[in-house]
Amino acid sequence: MRTLGDDLKRGDVILANHPKAGGSHLPDLTVITPVFYEDSIKPVFFVANRGHHADIGGISPGSMPPHSKYLWQEGASFKSFKIVKAGEFQEEELTAALMAPAQYPGCTGTRLLQDNLSDLKAQIAANHKGIQLVSELIDQYGLDVVQAYMGHIQHNAEVAVREMLKIIGKKAKGI
Known part of the structure; x- marks a missing residue:
């Protein structure tokens, strides 16, 4: 909310893994979806899940090099990346971000792009189920x-x- 504020709308989904955004380590990608209920202008809740990804680029496979000195050596990082905007999966932008570590010396982008994309889509789907369940609770109580x-x-x-x-x-x- 601090980063996106009023730019967070229905149909948006956020991706984060950066240590300054609550991340534990870069291969753990957190997908966060705001829950808008009925006519609410702002989210009434958030649902989130964190999935460990086998690789997101960097100086070594597995994205957890023990000898790294800089965050970019560990792979792609996301603070408040809109992985879905207004219901549209941002595959081109996401692919570019996952491949971005290749711009640094000795680094590559993700070595498992299709796995990352599939796993992130599954995380988004899990959040949608969470929204359904939270909405049912609100409807009932x-x-x-x-x-x-x-x-x-x-x-x-x-x-x-x-x-x-x-x-x-x-x-x-x-x-």
Whole structure:
């Protein structure tokens, strides 16, 4: 939302893997789809999934070189790339981005382009199923109730992680 703001519309799907955009490491590509409900102007939820891809280019196959010094050596990176715009899969732009690491010395673009494209289409389809399920929940219980429960789930997760970190911290101090 910070990056795209009002440019995020129905039918858009975002691709991200960059460490500054919540990525864990570059071969883990996250597909994020906004959920618009009925006449909402802004998304009411987001559905996302992260898939590990065997290769996205860089200086070595597998896109996880232990001797890399620069992010581009690890392969293609995406912060808020619209993989789908207004319902249209952006195959040409996506292919160019997946092949972009080849512009750097010693690097290649993805070595598994067709696998990447197929896997990303499957991730997009999985998000569509997620949107269907979230929409069914909203239809059954109402938007306010579903948003409230999502808030409770997030709060509970935060409390659980904080408690776990306290335990780990105490163990690390030898307490």
